Amino acid sequence: MPRRLLFVLLILIIPAYAQEKEDSSVLLQRVLERLDHLEQQNRQLVQEVTLLRQQVAAAAGVAQAQAPEPAGDNQKAPPLEQRVAVTEARTAEQAQTKVEAAHKYPIQLTGMVLFNAFSNTESRNSYVVNELGLLPNSYASGATMRQTLLGFDFQGPRLPGNGHVNGSLIMDFWSGPSAPGSNWLRLRHADISLDWTHRSFTIGQDKPLISPYAPDSLAEVGVPPLSGAGNLWYWLPQARYEERVALGSNSGIRGQLAVLQSGGTAYETAESQKYTYSEPVKPALEGRVAFWHRIDDKRRFEVAPGFHVSSIRSAGASVGSRIASLDWLITPSARLSITGAFFTGQNVAGLGSLGNGITRSPDGTLRAVHASGGWTQLAFPLTARLTLNIFSGLEHDKSIDLRAANIVHNWSYASNLMYHLNSNLVIGLEGLQMRTRSASGLQGVQNRYDLAFGYLF
Numbered sequence: 001m002p003r004r005l006l007f008v009l010l011i012l013i014i015p016a017y018a019q020e021k022e023d024s025s026v027l028l029q030r031v032l033e034r035l036d037h038l039e040q041q042n043r044q045l046v047q048e049v050t051l052l053r054q055q056v057a058a059a060a061g062v063a064q065a066q067a068p069e070p071a072g073d074n075q076k077a078p079p080l081e082q083r084v085a086v087t088e089a090r091t092a093e094q095a096q097t098k099v100e101a102a103h104k105y106p107i108q109l110t111g112m113v114l115f116n117a118f119s120n121t122e123s124r125n126s127y128v129v130n131e132l133g134l135l136p137n138s139y140a141s142g143a144t145m146r147q148t149l150l151g152f153d154f155q156g157p158r159l160p161g162n163g164h165v166n167g168s169l170i171m172d173f174w175s176g177p178s179a180p181g182s183n184w185l186r187l188r189h190a191d192i193s194l195d196w197t198h199r200s201f202t203i204g205q206d207k208p209l210i211s212p213y214a215p216d217s218l219a220e221v222g223v224p225p226l227s228g229a230g231n232l233w234y235w236l237p238q239a240r241y242e243e244r245v246a247l248g249s250n251s252g253i254r255g256q257l258a259v260l261q262s263g264g265t266a267y268e269t270a271e272s273q274k275y276t277y278s279e280p281v282k283p284a285l286e287g288r289v290a291f292w293h294r295i296d297d298k299r300r301f302e303v304a305p306g307f308h309v310s311s312i313r314s315a316g317a318s319v320g321s322r323i324a325s326l327d328w329l330i331t332p333s334a335r336l337s338i339t340g341a342f343f344t345g346q347n348v349a350g351l352g353s354l355g356n357g358i359t360r361s362p363d364g365t366l367r368a369v370h371a372s373g374g375w376t377q378l379a380f381p382l383t384a385r386l387t388l389n390i391f392s393g394l395e396h397d398k399s400i401d402l403r404a405a406n407i408v409h410n411w412s413y414a415s416n417l418m419y420h421l422n423s424n425l426v427i428g429l430e431g432l433q434m435r436t437r438s439a440s441g442l443q444g445v446q447n448r449y450d451l452a453f454g455y456l457f
Helices: 002-066 080-094 126-132
Strands: 106-120 140-144 149-159 163-175 184-195 199-206 236-246 251-261 266-269 274-276 283-294 300-314 317-333 336-346 358-360 366-368 370-381 386-397 407-420 425-438 443-456
Touching: 106 163, 149 184, 283 317, 317 366
Parallel strands: 266 358
Antiparallel strands: 106 140, 106 149, 106 443, 149 163, 163 184, 184 199, 199 236, 236 251, 251 283, 266 274, 283 300, 300 317, 317 336, 336 370, 358 366, 370 386, 386 407, 407 425, 425 443
């Protein structure tokens, strides 16, 4: 019995032991497999970390390569687009408004500090220099800063119909005595303009509508270039209306009308007496139609005929002013620009000319003086900073009933070089000659030389 019991116990224990051993082997195998799996995950994580480090290093290398290198002879210039973007950003920053009006609309200070050193040669006719030139007498040399300009540009509120308000004001120090420190501030140009896409309405003081352009000069600023030699320049109070019509994307028409107060004038008698009008001057009417066409970004032209109509009363009599005009702006290439104007008519003195408006004959009859004139300029941009300007102008008045001393013919021609040291500082060198003739036939020649330094702000 005991043997059988022992045998039975052995039979029961051996399978249990075998089962327990088998269970331990399976557990051990599972543990080993788990460790294997963890080791694979660790290797994968290490690979991913290594890859991330390589990517970070590569990105740092690219950033370093794109960063600007120190200046040197072998430094490569940045692309044109990048330079243009940087320039525009800096220009916008510099152009930020520095002055603010009481009503919170932006105002920009503009102008030019202008220094002129000049020399005029002697002429037999001092009237030319007094009225038309830079110097106060017929033979002088010196320097002046009277032609310094001071101005403001401003922007106002928006208008219904997607319009806006703009304006400007320009003054100089040309008025008053010519002695240094005795000059007076003078209003040259001022306007308030209501602008829309296709039309504008402007009130202010400006040149005649029929004479929109002027030659480029740093020597003649207080009195514009070619005054009395084809350039009508008086700054007169006026109101303008402009309508713009597009004829495609590269052509258009601008129609303009202006009502202005023409300047006073004088007349001469056969007895050599001079009179100035005391009666109010009636408003003048001017019109101009400009046709323009753009060939490309550098080539374009504009041609505009115009007219002026007004009348002046004196001693119960009325004398009309009738002027026809033509002005042009032609740019056939990037190296040449042609600007000019022409006029013909009677009683032109009220717009700025030789001053011969009307005459009174011995029998008391008032008569308008007929005149014609014009000017043109050729501008040659030699480099991005250097420009050569050549211009000439002529005015010829009929000499009937004028005094013998009156100038009836004035021909001026000049050339100048303008060099921009930078965007603000410009140097000008100019030479001009005026040839005049009086009603009696007396002729005069006047030479003027000028060296100018201007700082634009």
